[in-house]
Amino acid sequence: MSIVWERNIDNTDYQVRRAGCSLRLYTNGVFHSQYNPQRPVTGNIWDLLFLPAFFYPNGEIRRVLVLGVGGGAVIQQLRRFIRPDRIVGIELSAVHLSIARRFFGVRGKDVELLHADAVDWVRRYRGPAFDMIVDDLFGEQDGEPQRAVFPDTEWISLLTRCLAEKGMIVCNFASRLELMASAFVSRRGCRNIFASGFHLSTSQNFNAVGAFLGIPATTRQLRERLHRIAELDTRRRSARLQYRIRTLTL
Numbered sequence: 001m002s003i004v005w006e007r008n009i010d011n012t013d014y015q016v017r018r019a020g021c022s023l024r025l026y027t028n029g030v031f032h033s034q035y036n037p038q039r040p041v042t043g044n045i046w047d048l049l050f051l052p053a054f055f056y057p058n059g060e061i062r063r064v065l066v067l068g069v070g071g072g073a074v075i076q077q078l079r080r081f082i083r084p085d086r087i088v089g090i091e092l093s094a095v096h097l098s099i100a101r102r103f104f105g106v107r108g109k110d111v112e113l114l115h116a117d118a119v120d121w122v123r124r125y126r127g128p129a130f131d132m133i134v135d136d137l138f139g140e141q142d143g144e145p146q147r148a149v150f151p152d153t154e155w156i157s158l159l160t161r162c163l164a165e166k167g168m169i170v171c172n173f174a175s176r177l178e179l180m181a182s183a184f185v186s187r188r189g190c191r192n193i194f195a196s197g198f199h200l201s202t203s204q205n206f207n208a209v210g211a212f213l214g215i216p217a218t219t220r221q222l223r224e225r226l227h228r229i230a231e232l233d234t235r236r237r238s239a240r241l242q243y244r245i246r247t248l249t250l
Contacts, residue, residue, distance in 0.1 A: 005103065007095070014095050016071075016103050023103055025071035025096070030140040032096070033071025035104055040080045041231050041240040042073065045172065045207045048200040048243055049134050050077040051232075052170050052211035054225040055198075061131045065162060066090070067118040068136035068148075071099055072106035079110065081229065084131070089113045090121050092148075119149055122158045129164040135171040147174060151182040156190050166214035169194075172207060179208040185248060197248035198222075204242065212250075219245050 004023065005016040015026040022036040034042050041047055053061045062085045066075055069091035078087060087110060091097050094115045100106040106113065114121065118137055137148040149155055151171055159169055173179040179199060183190040191197075196217045200209040222245065226232040232241050 005099075009095055012095075014099070016099060023071070025099055025104075027093070027096070028140045029143050030138075030145050032138075033073040033100075033104065035071065035073040035076055037076070037105065039240065040077055043202075043240045043242050044204045045202060045209070046073045046077065047241055048202060048207075048209040049074045049136060049170055049172060050081065051200065051222070051226070051241075051243060052168060052198065052209075052213070053078065053082045053132055054222050054232075055168070055211070055213055055217040056131075056215070062086070063128060063130045063164075064088070064132045064134065065130040066134045066136065067122070068134075068138060069100055069106070069113060070096055070136070072101075072104045072113075074134060074136065075100075075106050075111060076104065079108075081232070085110065087111050088130075090116050090118045092117055119155075119158075122162060125162050129167065130162055131164050131167045133159055133163055133167070133169045135159065135169065138172070138174075145174060147172075147178070151184055153183045153187055153190055156183050156193070160193060163214070168211060168213045171210045171212070173210065174208075175206050176201070176208040179210050182210070184210055184212055185250070191250040194250055197250045199246045199248055201244045202242050203244075210248070219247060 001019045007014050017024045025033040064084045064087045066089040069089040138145045139148045194212040196213045198211045
């Protein structure tokens, strides 16, 4: 692995590393993003953040909000496989946004990257609703990734104000325990907002991704739609996609 770019800015260490043909973003030693435009399926956590879009028929995910851009891997995967009309990315770190544009190629008329505090931005937002919200708000503590905003009832209420009636929230957690403790699952009032929920994971790390949908859905529907795309068809030996999925009782 080689270092492509490195800076210390305001006592924060940023590195862009190359591993084979993949680029990786590290901040204070914490692995934030990985992307290879020739092989957009990473086999890691970022895949789990865009996969739930396939619960919806093709063309129904037109507007996406990504909270926590990092290097922009998930945005690039959404552009590659889902092709929404508009993706808005909110990121607290101006350095991350610069890296996303410069090294990860996150630029174009379909993408708007904004330097802002996600909580403040969501609280103030009054624009068109989003069909999909990806909450990947993580920071670092003692060299370990840690959620920046815990999904309590207030945060979920703020998110759903920005969400289309039948839209979906995808939320990244550090563990299954954290997912189950979130208000998405532990508070009846939040559970009742959604028609179905799922827990996605991968053997590559301990993260748990929760997908909460405004429509009834099944894991079979997801798998059938993924099987139509060669890069996402896990029946093929060449497919790099690795994931496990469970239905959550809401």
